[in-house]
Amino acid sequence: MKLASHNEGADGRLLVVSRDLTQAVPAEAATTLQAALDDWEAVAPALDAQYRALNNGTAAGAAPLDPASLAAVLPRAYQFLDASAFLEHNFILAHAWGIDRRTPADPPLIYQGLSDRFYPPHGDVPFRSTDDGIDFEAEFGVIVDRVPLGTAPAEALGHVRLVLLLNDWSLRAFGPEEMKGGFGFLQAKPPSALSGIAVTPDELGAAWADGRVHLPVTVTRGDTRFGMPHGREMTYGFDRLIAHAAATRDLCAGTVIGSGTVSNADAAAVGSACIAERRGLDTIAGVEPVPFLGFGERVRIEAFDAAGKSVFGLLDHRIARR
Structure with a gap:
């Protein structure tokens, strides 16, 4: 899967990004990448489910990815x-x-x-x-x-x-x-x-x-x-x-x-x-x-x-x- 951080606050807002980098959706299982890494085994399956849904066009809340809105991942x-x-x-x-x-x-x-x-x-x-x-x-x-x-x-x-x-x-x-x-x-x-x-x-x-x-x-x-x-x-x-x-x-x-x-x-x-x-x-x-x-x-x-x-x-x- 592909992940990014929207430029919000000190730690960003975790996004799941489509394979072609055109779409993104806020992650549901963790609000920041650090939070996801702290509990990866528990969080990763839900992130992956959102990633698969995003790539097949069924992810709720998906929107075009704006590269200018991204913080460092x-x-x-x-x-x-x-x-x-x-x-x-x-x-x-x-x-x-x-x-x-x-x-x-x-x-x-x-x-x-x-x-x-x-x-x-x-x-x-x-x-x-x-x-x-x-x-x-x-x-x-x-x-x-x-x-x-x-x-x-x-x-x-x-x-x-x-x-x-x-x-x-x-x-x-x-x-x-x-x-x-x-x-x-x-x-x-x-x-x-x-x-x-x-x-x-x-x-x-x-x-x-x-x-x-x-x-x-x-x-x-x-x-x-x-x-x-x-x-x-x-x-x-x-x-x-x-x-x-x-x-x-x-x-x-x-x-x-x-x-x-x-x-x-x-x-x-x-x-x-x-x-x-x-x-x-x-x-x-x-x-x-x-x-x-x-x-x-x-x-x-x-x-x-x-x-x-x-x-x-x-x-x-x-x-x-x-």
Whole structure:
């Protein structure tokens, strides 16, 4: 099924959305997505019944879906954990910057990010200065139910309730110093944006396999395609990421886990999902690096299925001066 949150209050109003993203109906079994995640086993059958009714045209109260009325699918969360699960991204930056390459034998890198709010999938995103190195990062993500401490990778995917798309906004001017400090990101990571739509794994069909989203993500900067890297090259699947995060603690229901920047071995051909990686490629090629984002620029991120249909809806943002 496909779920969304209407922009009402701090936590939104949970909606059930049709497969083609054209119709929606208020969920009857839970008023917010967090409430549904807290009691998923009890709530999910009723949500699924509404979803099936919506798709066959018999859902009471159905109305056209207005994408502009949507909040982030989970407007705020108890926890946001963001990984760097595509090692090709590390390989490119390691080559460009002369740093050590990581290997698949290394544990995944995950930081704990800001989660008291997520930007909606559309509209202006405020920043204080272009000197901060404003960048986007197109990622896939999952939302889990409660994951017990010590959950193994083989069990972890059973806790994935929803899959989504996200933009992990980054301020590159702060990243190097914060990473050298070894205490995690703070100023380098403003709020992220979540897609308006999240889908259950079964909705993806063959595109959900091995704990990975086997779909390309299309990134457009202004009117120009910036990249279309594919999710299948994720080095660490979400099973590994969930198990790593839960090694020493429970994960609460509603924890959002991001994949990190989607990146492919042939990035020079398919493009990138963030500016930092493109700048790394420019450095390797010996050309002037592309600039970071300026005020007024527009960034769009979307993932399409094999039939060319949008899966999570469009993330469409404009860089605004605070």
